[in-house]
Amino acid sequence: MNPSRCFERIRVVLHRPSHPGNIGAAARAMKTMGLSRLVLVEPRRFPDREADALAVNAADLLAAAKICSSLKQALEGVALAVAWSARGRDLSHAPLEARAAAAETVALAGTSEVALVFGNETAGLANEDVLLCNRLAHIPTVPDFSSLNLAAAVQIVAYEIYLAAGTAARAAQSQPSSKGEFSGRDEIDTRGEIYSKRELATVEQVEHFYAHLESSLGQTDFLEPGKPKRMMERMRRLFGRAGLQREEVNILRGMLTAWDRKGQGGEES
Amino acid sequence: MNPSRCFERIRVVLHRPSHPGNIGAAARAMKTMGLSRLVLVEPRRFPDREADALAVNAADLLAAAKICSSLKQALEGVALAVAWSARGRDLSHAPLEARAAAAETVALAGTSEVALVFGNETAGLANEDVLLCNRLAHIPTVPDFSSLNLAAAVQIVAYEIYLAAGTAARAAQSQPSSKGEFSGRDEIDTRGEIYSKRELATVEQVEHFYAHLESSLGQTDFLEPGKPKRMMERMRRLFGRAGLQREEVNILRGMLTAWDRKGQGGEES
Numbered sequence: 001m002n003p004s005r006c007f008e009r010i011r012v013v014l015h016r017p018s019h020p021g022n023i024g025a026a027a028r029a030m031k032t033m034g035l036s037r038l039v040l041v042e043p044r045r046f047p048d049r050e051a052d053a054l055a056v057n058a059a060d061l062l063a064a065a066k067i068c069s070s071l072k073q074a075l076e077g078v079a080l081a082v083a084w085s086a087r088g089r090d091l092s093h094a095p096l097e098a099r100a101a102a103a104e105t106v107a108l109a110g111t112s113e114v115a116l117v118f119g120n121e122t123a124g125l126a127n128e129d130v131l132l133c134n135r136l137a138h139i140p141t142v143p144d145f146s147s148l149n150l151a152a153a154v155q156i157v158a159y160e161i162y163l164a165a166g167t168a169a170r171a172a173q174s175q176p177s178s179k180g181e182f183s184g185r186d187e188i189d190t191r192g193e194i195y196s197k198r199e200l201a202t203v204e205q206v207e208h209f210y211a212h213l214e215s216s217l218g219q220t221d222f223l224e225p226g227k228p229k230r231m232m233e234r235m236r237r238l239f240g241r242a243g244l245q246r247e248e249v250n251i252l253r254g255m256l257t258a259w260d261r262k263g264q265g266g267e268e269s
Numbered sequence: 270m271n272p273s274r275c276f277e278r279i280r281v282v283l284h285r286p287s288h289p290g291n292i293g294a295a296a297r298a299m300k301t302m303g304l305s306r307l308v309l310v311e312p313r314r315f316p317d318r319e320a321d322a323l324a325v326n327a328a329d330l331l332a333a334a335k336i337c338s339s340l341k342q343a344l345e346g347v348a349l350a351v352a353w354s355a356r357g358r359d360l361s362h363a364p365l366e367a368r369a370a371a372a373e374t375v376a377l378a379g380t381s382e383v384a385l386v387f388g389n390e391t392a393g394l395a396n397e398d399v400l401l402c403n404r405l406a407h408i409p410t411v412p413d414f415s416s417l418n419l420a421a422a423v424q425i426v427a428y429e430i431y432l433a434a435g436t437a438a439r440a441a442q443s444q445p446s447s448k449g450e451f452s453g454r455d456e457i458d459t460r461g462e463i464y465s466k467r468e469l470a471t472v473e474q475v476e477h478f479y480a481h482l483e484s485s486l487g488q489t490d491f492l493e494p495g496k497p498k499r500m501m502e503r504m505r506r507l508f509g510r511a512g513l514q515r516e517e518v519n520i521l522r523g524m525l526t527a528w529d530r531k532g533q534g535g536e537e538s
Contacts, residue, residue: 029421034411056416099432140432142303147325152298152424155417159425163368163409222527234520242511251503258491259528 006109006165011037012154013074013117015129020045022121024054024062025151031058033158034165038065039074039115054151071117071129072207079112079200080105080243081133084153085125086146101137102160106168112200116157121150131233132203134240201249209249210236216256275434278378280306280335281423282343284398285389289314293323293331294420295387300327302427303434307334308343308384323420340386340398348381349374352402353422354394355415370406371429375437385426390419470518478518479505485525 012030017023023046027038038061040046047062055062068074075081082101096104105114117133119125130136139148139156148156201209214232217223223231244252281299286292292315296307307330309315316331324331337343344350351370365373374383386402388394399405408417408425417425470478483501486492492500513521 025418025421028416028418031414032410032417032421054418056418057414139428140435141301142431145300145326147297148301148424149294149297149323149325149420151418152294152301152421155421155424156428159408162411166409217524217527220524220527220531222524231520234517238511238513238517242507244507248503248507251500255486255489255491258486258489259531262489262528262531 006106006168007034007036007161009109009112010035010105010114010116010161011039011074011078012158013039013041013071013115014043014150014154015041015071015074015117015125016043016120016123017046017150018044018121019150020048020051021054022150023048023065024051024056024058025149026118026154027051027055027058027061027065029151029155030158031061032155033162035158035161036061036064038062039068040065041068041071041074043067071132072203074117075115075132075203077113078115078203080108080135081115081117081203082135082137083117083119083125083130083133084137084139084157085119085130086138086141086148087124096135096137098137098139098157098160099164101135102157102164103167104135105161106164108200110168113202118150118153131236132207134203134206134243199246201244201246205246205249206239206244209239209244209253212253212256216260219260275375275378275437276303276305276430278381279304279374279383279385279430280308280343280347281427282308282310282340282384282386283312283419283423284310284340284343284386284394285312285392286315286419287313287390288419289317289320290323291390291419292317292334293320293325293327294418295423296320296324296327296330296334298420298424299427300330301424302431304427304430305330305333307331308337309334310337310340310343312336340401344384344386344401346382347384349377349404350384350386350402351404351406352386352388352394352399353406353408353426354388354399355407355410355417365404365406367406367408367426367429368433370404371426371433372436373404374430375433379437387419387422468515470513470515474515474518475508475513478508478513478522481522481525485529488529 012026012035014023014026017026017040020043023038023040023043030036030038045051046065046067051062052059066074082096082105105116108114115133117125117129119129139153141148210232213235214223214228217228217231281295281304283292283295286309289312292307292309292312299305299307314320315334315336320331321328335343351365351374374385377383384402386394386398388398408422410417479501482504483492483497486497486500
């Protein structure tokens, strides 16, 4: 594998960063580890002199940074969205440690778009932001002082990704017959899962499935009126763990459509 | 091994740091990873408000920091002194990568004093400083942009040491005589998932769900007549990846029942 190829498919998303200095420091941290795509969701101040100062020689990343008005927009086209959070969450998808999350990121970025999502300096990521992502990951710290600086967190994650890409590249190189990205090997990631054979669904496709599921259930007596939220969260967790493939989303939506039609057919007959 | 014991024998030495903000940020980085002993050699400005501001809740480390007038003094009593440098050196000892250097640091700190030495923000460590140390280590970065921020470098090294200490502690724990640290962590399996919190469904429960799904779909026009097998295989793979919990099976079956009822209700009305 050519690491730079895989890096091109990785975007770092800073969600509502308060301090422009952290944006600059995060850009510098990314650049030391070969990452270049910075996405900012509603930054409080940007562009800003403080960001430029702390970016040092990573001004090119700031100049090319994409500004979004919502996390949803920032995740467009993404197959894997990793929410980085220090807090444990009851509603969580399976929490991964940084090293395992980096291995998964690199394995997937060989073929698909990946987003690494970091929350605001003080508030972190809200539950609803985490639920837009399909992985939850954290950086191991001492239990009683988990307050990493935002750019420091980006630095550690970028470092783990750089190392993981090197490991993957070395493994690919050691198989003389294989050519191109990850071939021969890419099918199996650290979780023992098969990725490249089947294309993962994008975040949008999965969101459309959730919306369809909620509307289909809304036509039945299943959901407590006005309280679909908790149930939908459970479903997000379940399917988030599975990592839905594009084809599977199509199948599931086909099923929902069949159930939707069923009620209508019953009335007609 | 008790990690906190080993951490007590590790000092972080900042050699002639220029920016007090970096001293504060380094202290915060250390504290997140359980390191507490900060040694400053000829800091340009210290104490300083900027250091306090960036230390956030690591003010205790700044208050306890030891100020030295020479690197030699800072290394007193040390058995292992690791010089951290981005630059390759002709005169070097065998350079270690961060992960290997962290493992060695933790192994030695079980019994001896260890110093981690970081140079000035712009000049780094001079050759004569490196020669006072008995190891040279570096943090892997992309070759053409190795300019890590000082506190970011401390963050990565502290992180690697924290992980190395955890690995050492787990290795010790797997020997039945040891007790303490990290207990209750075993719930996390290799995929990083927490299993014990939620009870997994039994094989029978999952089989009942699949049977129910197939029968529910049989009441619609979704399944190709006589060919439900392939579709059901896809569903088995999907839910198999997720690892269904008992509660989730109940929810899914509740949904199926609601869709089942829907058709009947339609006919009745």
